[in-house]
Amino acid sequence: MHTKIGVVDTTFARADMGGFALDELRRNASVSAERATVPGLKDLPVASKKLIEEGHCSLVIACGMVGPKPVDKDSARIASQALQQVQLMTNTHILEVFVHEDEAEDERELAWLLEQRTREHARNAVLLLLRPQKLEALAGTGQRQGFADAGPARW
Amino acid sequence: MHTKIGVVDTTFARADMGGFALDELRRNASVSAERATVPGLKDLPVASKKLIEEGHCSLVIACGMVGPKPVDKDSARIASQALQQVQLMTNTHILEVFVHEDEAEDERELAWLLEQRTREHARNAVLLLLRPQKLEALAGTGQRQGFADAGPARW
Amino acid sequence: MHTKIGVVDTTFARADMGGFALDELRRNASVSAERATVPGLKDLPVASKKLIEEGHCSLVIACGMVGPKPVDKDSARIASQALQQVQLMTNTHILEVFVHEDEAEDERELAWLLEQRTREHARNAVLLLLRPQKLEALAGTGQRQGFADAGPARW
Amino acid sequence: MHTKIGVVDTTFARADMGGFALDELRRNASVSAERATVPGLKDLPVASKKLIEEGHCSLVIACGMVGPKPVDKDSARIASQALQQVQLMTNTHILEVFVHEDEAEDERELAWLLEQRTREHARNAVLLLLRPQKLEALAGTGQRQGFADAGPARW
Amino acid sequence: MHTKIGVVDTTFARADMGGFALDELRRNASVSAERATVPGLKDLPVASKKLIEEGHCSLVIACGMVGPKPVDKDSARIASQALQQVQLMTNTHILEVFVHEDEAEDERELAWLLEQRTREHARNAVLLLLRPQKLEALAGTGQRQGFADAGPARW
Numbered sequence: 068m069h070t071k072i073g074v075v076d077t078t079f080a081r082a083d084m085g086g087f088a089l090d091e092l093r094r095n096a097s098v099s100a101e102r103a104t105v106p107g108l109k110d111l112p113v114a115s116k117k118l119i120e121e122g123h124c125s126l127v128i129a130c131g132m133v134g135p136k137p138v139d140k141d142s143a144r145i146a147s148q149a150l151q152q153v154q155l156m157t158n159t160h161i162l163e164v165f166v167h168e169d170e171a172e173d174e175r176e177l178a179w180l181l182e183q184r185t186r187e188h189a190r191n192a193v194l195l196l197l198r199p200q201k202l203e204a205l206a207g208t209g210q211r212q213g214f215a216d217a218g219p220a221r222w
Numbered sequence: 223m224h225t226k227i228g229v230v231d232t233t234f235a236r237a238d239m240g241g242f243a244l245d246e247l248r249r250n251a252s253v254s255a256e257r258a259t260v261p262g263l264k265d266l267p268v269a270s271k272k273l274i275e276e277g278h279c280s281l282v283i284a285c286g287m288v289g290p291k292p293v294d295k296d297s298a299r300i301a302s303q304a305l306q307q308v309q310l311m312t313n314t315h316i317l318e319v320f321v322h323e324d325e326a327e328d329e330r331e332l333a334w335l336l337e338q339r340t341r342e343h344a345r346n347a348v349l350l351l352l353r354p355q356k357l358e359a360l361a362g363t364g365q366r367q368g369f370a371d372a373g374p375a376r377w
Numbered sequence: 378m379h380t381k382i383g384v385v386d387t388t389f390a391r392a393d394m395g396g397f398a399l400d401e402l403r404r405n406a407s408v409s410a411e412r413a414t415v416p417g418l419k420d421l422p423v424a425s426k427k428l429i430e431e432g433h434c435s436l437v438i439a440c441g442m443v444g445p446k447p448v449d450k451d452s453a454r455i456a457s458q459a460l461q462q463v464q465l466m467t468n469t470h471i472l473e474v475f476v477h478e479d480e481a482e483d484e485r486e487l488a489w490l491l492e493q494r495t496r497e498h499a500r501n502a503v504l505l506l507l508r509p510q511k512l513e514a515l516a517g518t519g520q521r522q523g524f525a526d527a528g529p530a531r532w
Numbered sequence: 533m534h535t536k537i538g539v540v541d542t543t544f545a546r547a548d549m550g551g552f553a554l555d556e557l558r559r560n561a562s563v564s565a566e567r568a569t570v571p572g573l574k575d576l577p578v579a580s581k582k583l584i585e586e587g588h589c590s591l592v593i594a595c596g597m598v599g600p601k602p603v604d605k606d607s608a609r610i611a612s613q614a615l616q617q618v619q620l621m622t623n624t625h626i627l628e629v630f631v632h633e634d635e636a637e638d639e640r641e642l643a644w645l646l647e648q649r650t651r652e653h654a655r656n657a658v659l660l661l662l663r664p665q666k667l668e669a670l671a672g673t674g675q676r677q678g679f680a681d682a683g684p685a686r687w
Numbered sequence: 688m689h690t691k692i693g694v695v696d697t698t699f700a701r702a703d704m705g706g707f708a709l710d711e712l713r714r715n716a717s718v719s720a721e722r723a724t725v726p727g728l729k730d731l732p733v734a735s736k737k738l739i740e741e742g743h744c745s746l747v748i749a750c751g752m753v754g755p756k757p758v759d760k761d762s763a764r765i766a767s768q769a770l771q772q773v774q775l776m777t778n779t780h781i782l783e784v785f786v787h788e789d790e791a792e793d794e795r796e797l798a799w800l801l802e803q804r805t806r807e808h809a810r811n812a813v814l815l816l817l818r819p820q821k822l823e824a825l826a827g828t829g830q831r832q833g834f835a836d837a838g839p840a841r842w
Contacts, residue, residue: 076361081375083362104358106346106365109302109318113309120313138322141299144761147729149306151769154733155776156310158740163729167758178375181362191726203724206696207703207801210726220701220798231516236530238517259513261501261520264457264473268464275468293477296454304461311465333530336517386671391685393672414668416656416675419612419628423619430623448632451609459616466620488685491672541826546840548827569823571811571830574767574783578774585778603787606764614771621775643840646827 070098072192073118073127079107081174082181084130084164091189096197108133108142108165112149119157126160126196130185133167143167160195164188166213184213225253227347228273228282234262236329237336239285239319246344251352263288263297263320267304274312281315281351285340288322298322315350319343321368339368380408382502383428383437389417391484392491394440394474401499406507418443418452418475422459429467436470436506440495443477453477470505474498476523494523535563537657538583538592544572546639547646549595549629556654561662573598573607573630577614584622591625591661595650598632608632625660629653631678649678690718692812693738693747699727701794702801704750704784711809716817728753728762728785732769739777746780746816750805753787763787780815784808786833804833 072092076085085102092100101122103114108131115127129150133143143165150161164185171177191212194201209217227247231240240257247255256277258269263286270282284305288298298320305316319340326332346367349356364372382402386395395412402410411432413424418441425437439460443453453475460471474495481487501522504511519527537557541550550567557565566587568579573596580592594615598608608630615626629650636642656677659666674682692712696705705722712720721742723734728751735747749770753763763785770781784805791797811832814821829837 078357078360078363078365080362081364081372085358085361102358103354104361105315105350106317106343106357106367109306110315110350112306113313113315116310117313141302144765145299145302145306147761147765148303148768149310151729151732151765152307152310152772155736155769155772158733158737160725160730160733162726174375175377178377181375188726195725195730199723202698202726203705203722205698206705206724207700208698209701210698212726217701220794220801222795222798233512233515233518233520235517236519236527240513240516257513258509259516260470260505261472261498261512261522264461265470265505267461268468268470271465272468296457300454300457300461303458304465307462307465329530330532333532336530388667388670388673388675390672391674391682395668395671412668413664414671415625415660416627416653416667416677419616420625420660422616423623423625426620427623451612455609455612455616458613459620462617462620484685485687488687491685543822543825543828543830545827546829546837550823550826567823568819569826570780570815571782571808571822571832574771575780575815577771578778578780581775582778606767610764610767610771613768614775617772617775639840640842643842646840 070196071122071124072098072100073115073122073124074100074102074130075111075114075118075127076104076130077107077111077132078104080130080132080181082178084181084185087182087185088128088130088189091186092193095190096193108146111146112153115150115161116153116157119153119159126162126192128162128164128189128192130164132181133165135169162188162192180213187212225351226277226279227253227255228270228277228279229255229257229285230266230269230273230282231259231285232262232266232287233259235285235287235336237333239336239340242337242340243283243285243344246341247348250345251348263301266301267308270305270316271308271312274308274314281317281347283317283319283344283347285319287336288320290324317343317347335368342367380506381432381434382408382410383425383432383434384410384412384440385421385424385428385437386414386440387417387421387442388414390440390442390491392488394491394495397492397495398438398440398499401496402503405500406503418456421456422463425460425471426463426467429463429469436472436502438472438474438499438502440474442491443475445479472498472502490523497522535661536587536589537563537565538580538587538589539565539567539595540576540579540583540592541569541595542572542576542597543569545595545597545646547643549646549650552647552650553593553595553654556651557658560655561658573611576611577618580615580626581618581622584618584624591627591657593627593629593654593657595629597646598630600634627653627657645678652677690816691742691744692718692720693735693742693744694720694722694750695731695734695738695747696724696750697727697731697752698724700750700752700801702798704801704805707802707805708748708750708809711806712813715810716813728766731766732773735770735781736773736777739773739779746782746812748782748784748809748812750784752801753785755789782808782812800833807832
């Protein structure tokens with residue numbers, strides 16, 4: 068079967084996360100992709116579900132930036148819970164790419180992080196769908212997306 | 223197919239959010255609308271579900287004002303989680319328009335914010351349903367509803 | 378169709394909330410009612426669902442008092458989330474009447490609040506089921522149940 | 533129909549809660565019972581669901597002790613949310629008997645509380661299933677399980 | 688029926704939790720096993736569901752390490768809630784093996800804890816599936832996985 072990956076992102080984010088995901092997918096695999104852009108974090112879950120059920124995507128990359136206020140953190144938690152539900156309702160993986168605005172020291176680092184984390188998750192999406200044995204080889208090695216890997220715990 | 227948008231709001235809010243949404247829809251699109259008013263935030267989810275399933279709405283704008291007490295914040299989180307569930311049960315977008323009373327400096331700003339955010343979400347509703355490519359063009363540009371846009375992160 | 382309203386309350390509460398609800402319904406509408414009493418807050422959701430599905434109620438008033446400890450606040454949140462789920466599973470409104478013990482200054486005010494808020498929600502139940510246009514007329518007017526109304530935000 | 537009550541408890545708890553429940557049921561009613569023991573709090577929900585769906589129990593008493601750390605409190609909340617879901621999926625009451633280790637002053641009081649609260653909930657289970665009118669007579673009287681009753685609010 | 692246990696772990700963890708689980712299962716029972724490795728905690732629930740529904744596993748051991756930041760704690764809660772949902776959707780036990788990075792004093796202890804807790808949960812998995820009466824004999828005895836057992840409360 069032809070493999071199609073869904074990409075959903077927001078107008079709220081401060082960099083083109085969906086664009087980074089699509090570019091990275093193109094560089095790493097010959098899969099088709101479908102994109103949807105929604106206003107904010109809480110609009111990602113149903114958009115992801117529609118990409119799976121109506122767009123027939125085999126996996127979705129859900130990209131969002133989380134603002135710095137407590138109410139933004141709440142939105143992230145609520146969106147994330149709903150992204151879990153979509154996965155369980157459809158038996159389909161959704162890779163959640165969330166960048167918290169306050170993870171970055173300044174706007175320059177924020178822009179870098181928004182791109183870097185999205186690209187690394189897009190590569191994970193390819194592994195999960197097409198080369199799962201590569202993920203198994205990395206089990207327990209302290210991988211991170213965005214900042215440096217933690218590595219395995221040293222004895 | 224004829225497009226119908228649902229609008230649900232509360233008697234708890236301190237301005238006519240449902241009225242603003244209906245007015246803004248009228249100005250921006252030729253869609254029909256159905257309104258329901260409920261007592262408070264926690265009554266919004268089932269009312270939204272009924273507008274979708276019994277009223278055959280293609281999208282719902284769910285408007286609520288969140289009081290300043292911790293118990294009000296809890297209500298917002300619980301209502302929001304349930305609004306997610308409705309979306310996933312119906313594969314239908316619900317735009318959540320929540321204004322926290324303590325976002326505003328005074329009653330004058332509160333009244334302004336209740337109207338402004340509702341109107342901007344109503345315009346997003348039209349884009350999401352009828353002109354999704356316009357949202358894609360705005361991906362990652364730091365849009366906000368109510369207060370000023372954040373804009374993209376500067377390198 | 379004959380309209381029947383369910384009333385569920387607890388042995389944990391410190392006043393007869395279910396009794397107040399039934400009395401207020403009797404004064405305001407000619408509907409029949411069915412009551413169930415359960416031990417505590419977390420027993421309300423399934424009892425409400427049974428009143429809807431097995432008792433054929435068109436709406437349920439779920440009454441509970443929330444104790445002052447953090448674990449009591451957790452119970453309220455968990456019960457409330459489940460009351461949302463029941464509403465979405467049945468497309469039926471449940472009016473949640475929760476009074477937090479620490480909202481009141483003393484036992485006298487607590488007793489007053491337990492009665493007053495229950496009665497006002499019971500009147501809302503009647504409006505929601507039988508006179509929804511009355512609720513729409515009150516949209517955005519800052520209604521509260523129990524203590525004084527907030528009123529609309531003043532420009 | 534023959535009435536069967538399910539009892540589920542954990543190896544994590546520091547007293548034989550399941551045993552107390554079974555003994556108390558035996559003293560108060562002629563019902564049959566089925567027991568399951570699981571490792572911890574988060575294993576209670578699915579075990580309860582299996583007692584209902586596979587063991588044909590009409591009610592379940594789910595017994596757990598909650599440790600004193602924040603992560604233990606999280607486990608209690610998560611298990612409790614899932615116990616709600618089981619009830620709504622099966623239209624069956626589950627009486628949640630949770631004792632927090634830090635409710636007690638010392639191990640002696642802890643052991644007493646683990647037994648006392650379990651026994652009182654077991655008696656509630658019997659009332660809920662077989663004598664619901666007795667619970668209605670106690671509505672709003674401030675009943676507690678374990679420590680002393682609060683009683684009704686005094687005017 | 689042939690018994691098959693699923694093991695799912697992450698590339699985020701800092702030791703080979705999935706490997707420990709598989710080794711411990713091999714030592715304690717003649718069951719077959721299927722493994723899946725995913726990027727992080729939030730990918731465990733749908734992977735567990737697929738092992739149950741597509742891989743026909745009778746029980747799943749879900750292994751994850753939780754980072755020290757608040758956002759990591761959120762991920763653990765969200766993954767855990769979803770693991771509950773999977774269990775309820777499938778009537779199948781999932782033993783959640785979560786190690787919080789900040790439970791350990793240093794990397795050496797972390798590595799030890801990641802292995803020890805995983806192995807103890809794997810032994811519980813065998814008891815739950817094949818020797819449930821052994822768990823019942825341990826009811827209320829204060830068992831712990833990883834660090835020392837608490838034991839029963841002393842009178």
